[in-house]
Amino acid sequence: MGDRVALSIIGVLSLTIVGVVGVLLLAHDPGRRWSAEVSGLPALNAALNATCAALLVAGWIAIRRRRIAVHRACMLAA
Numbered sequence: 852m853g854d855r856v857a858l859s860i861i862g863v864l865s866l867t868i869v870g871v872v873g874v875l876l877l878a879h880d881p882g883r884r885w886s887a888e889v890s891g892l893p894a895l896n897a898a899l900n901a902t903c904a905a906l907l908v909a910g911w912i913a914i915r916r917r918r919i920a921v922h923r924a925c926m927l928a929a
Contacts, residue, residue, distance in 0.1 A: 857927055903929045 875889050910925030 861927070 872892065875892065906925045906929035910922045910929065913919075913921040913925060
């Protein structure tokens with residue numbers, strides 16, 4: 852996969868995630884009967900942060916061991 856394709860995928864996924872989180876936060880209205888449920892967002896945020904941190908550490912270890920392909924995959928996933 853080329854760098855241009857990877858960057859396009861990363862950009863689209865990033866914008867999609869930010870959009871979904873924004874809609875969930877803006878749709879929350881405690882007075883409405885059918886408002887979006889946002890109580891799970893802190894746990895989701897923590898899980899995403901932990902996953903990203905683990906991938907960054909794995910990528911750092913991979914580059915120190917000269918495993919370029921593994922490093923690149925970890926960095927793209929993070």
